[in-house]
Amino acid sequence: MPTLLPPDVIRWAVRTAATAAAVPGRVLNLLSAAESVVARAEELVRRTEHTITTAEGAIDQVQQVTSAAKQQVSAARPLIQFAEEFSAHEVQAAIKLVDELPRLAKHLNDDVLPILGTLNRVGPDIHELLAVANDVRQAILGIPGFNYLRRRGEERDVEE
Template identity: 60%
Template sequence: MAFNIPGPRTVFGWAVRTVTEVVSIPGRVLGLLTAAERAVSQANELVARTGEVVTSAESAVEHARRVTAAAEEVVEATKPMVRFAAEMSVHEVEAAIRLVDELPKLAEHMADDIMPILGTLDRVGPDIHELLDVAKDVRQAIQGIPGFDYLRRRGEEKELEES
């Protein structure tokens, strides 16, 4: 049996290749470490940006909640008006619009004309009672005139003929 023993050149070549590979390992490890550091740095930046996005999203969600709550309050407050408007005819809506257009004038008349009169009603009451008493006396006096019943019947007959 013959052994195939490598020659010195073959062993020397193998040793050179092995030493070359062993010497290149720290360089390759250093390259891997540098790449890993870059990946970790990029991951940290991504985490920071993600945190900002999450904070912004939380703020937007809170704002949306406030807007939704305000909108719900408005909807609840307008439900009676919507029901009222749904039951109104076009003619009634137009009349309501005309009434609203007249409100400033009505308010002015209320303040300038009607309210001062209402303020004097406590003094007018006795005068009205006295006027009613006088009217009652005049009525009794007229009814006491001879022939008044005849004139009243004749007036009633004329009213019936005209109708």
């Protein structure tokens, strides 16, 4: 003969069976939600990897630019120190000089450089002129009364 169960146990068994019957549906819902979370996490990881790759490229470029800027600053430091020494008057004079450079270059090329090319021939001529001038000076000093004329000329220069 079958034993009869108390009504509380039956209610508990029915509730437990109902709860147990709902578990697979809830598990499926949880699995679906978990799959959605995993998909979103994978997308986030993919985007993060892309961001990191982009940031690494940007860091490389920044390092290159920084290195180039350091080189430029180092190269410009003497020029900056040089420029700090200029007064406003000197800067204006330098600007005027730069404005005159084309004319100066033309005269240098047309007039000065050709003369410089002949200086090797001028040296002996100058020495000869100096020797002749010295001879003339000695001859003049030998003229009787020249010292008197020289003193008289010096007196006039003092009076004027």
